[in-house]
Amino acid sequence: MKTKILFLALMTIGFSSCAVQSQTTVYAKNSDISDNLDLRAVASIFGESANLQDFERRLNDPKYQISNLDLNNDEQVDYLRVIETVEGRTHVVIIQSVLDRDVYQDIATIDVERDNYNKVSVQIVGNSYIYGDNYIYEPVYNVSPVIYSSFWVSNYRPYYSAWTWNFFPTYYVAWRPCPIYRYRSNINVCINVNNRYNYVNFRRSYRAPVLYETRRCYGYERRYPNRSFSHRYANVNNRYDLDQRRLASRDYNRNQNVYSNNSSNWGRSSGREYGYSNKNYAESRNSTSNRVYNSDRPATDRGNAARGNNSVRVENNSRRESREYSNEGRANTSLGNSENKMNQNRTVSVSRTESSGNQSSRGYNQDRSTSENRSGAARSQNTQRSESRDVSQESRANGQTQRQNNSESRGGGRRG
Incomplete structure (x- = not known):
């Protein structure tokens, strides 16, 4: 039984080897x-x-x-x-x-x-x-x-x-x-x-x-x-046709190699370019965002100190300039307001003196009040109130002085 099995195994190996030999491919050589x-x-x-x-x-x-x-x-x-x-x-x-x-x-x-x-x-x-x-x-x-x-x-x-x-x-x-x-x-x-x-x-x-x-x-x-x-x-007639086919296949392979090399180099270069561009874009984006954020934060921030000194100096200079401009504006506005107030006071005093002179020359209290009311109508409400109070006080004082003068004049007549 064992001999039969061995014989069958040898037969199968022999047939398989024959089949492999029949399927052997003969490749053409590069030379002739x-x-x-x-x-x-x-x-x-x-x-x-x-x-x-x-x-x-x-x-x-x-x-x-x-x-x-x-x-x-x-x-x-x-x-x-x-x-x-x-x-x-x-x-x-x-x-x-x-x-x-x-x-x-x-x-x-x-x-x-x-x-x-x-x-x-x-x-x-x-x-x-x-x-x-x-x-x-x-x-x-x-x-x-x-x-x-x-x-x-x-x-x-x-x-x-x-x-x-x-x-x-x-x-x-x-x-x-x-x-x-x-x-x-x-x-x-x-x-x-x-x-x-x-x-x-x-x-x-x-x-x-x-x-x-x-x-x-x-x-x-x-x-x-x-x-x-x-x-x-x-499929070739003679050696000349063979050379032509060799040249065509050689040029084709060369073009394929050049195309593959160019495509690989293009992929590498494009990847590098895109990588560099993305990197530069990210850096520029971070730098701009940090500058904007640092301009809003105070100069004593640790993050600003960790970043470049140049940006901090530029930002501090801009802040100082803005503060100086704001202080100058405030000073100018305060000076302008004080000058306006002084001018208003001067005009009020001048009008008062003019009104007192008119009152002394004319001697009529009613005419004075009417003239003051007319001039006060052209001024602001605050000045009208202050002027009316001053006028009333002055009129009272004048009334008192007139009464005293009248009393004195009466007493002097009686004595004489």
Whole structure:
């Protein structure tokens, strides 16, 4: 029974592992086979070479490191040999990678053709297995290359490299392939910026493809038929389209990163600005409220002493000034009232003297009272009362003096 249970458990584990393996996802790599040899660099050194032998030497010189291909995975950069086929005015230069004994893989071809007007056209065509269909560059050289003069001479013999597997020239020393990003940075130094490299998607020569088929080598394609560019990228035609998509995705990611950084920085800055503004608003609000409150409270308050001395001094000065202004106003008002009272008293005394003089000259008490009543009507009620009292007292005194005079005059008459 136990053996059956163990057998069933092993069977279930085996089926589950198979299901997991069937669901394994294969992720595309950032690098590609075509990234290891830049055809613009090939076109650049082709224009600087004296002949095809010099061109092969430049391709494999460890000082330049034009190639970074390692198709046989031996941790060494493959040697690139050069062969040529010629027909009439058309020269097809084939670049092949040496993988093993009598095993070669075509990497690119250079179509050189001269028309009836002695105009030379050059096209560097990438192999469709590595670069995709119709991946072609047309270099426009700033100076006419010297290598052209070696092609159209009498008794010209096509170039065919003598180097093969484990039989390489003395200048060649194999080096280890470097990462793609380092290769790209190094290869830019080898590209002549004075030239122009125009991308096209068609071949100008109709003879070149026919000549190429006679010397074609595809040892790597036979070993790995599923590693062609069409199998690696189903929706991309060639390396040029791949570069365009890479640039678009790179720009998109860059814009997304810039947008995210700007949004985060904006959030931080806005938060700081709002924080500072709220803080300043709170401080200004507290300061204004404290100033208003302190202006109502006396200067001996502890809260005012705890706050700034400057505000207290300003407030005390304002209070002193207000008190001085109030005292001056009160003094002015008191002086004005005293002056008004003095003027009123003066006018009353003058009127009294005038009325007494009129009474003595006229000698009629009734006329005096009537004149005083008329002048008193123009004055205030208080002055009328005081004047009437004074007049009555004066009239009584005058009456008494008149009586005494009359009595004296009567007594004097009797005596006489």
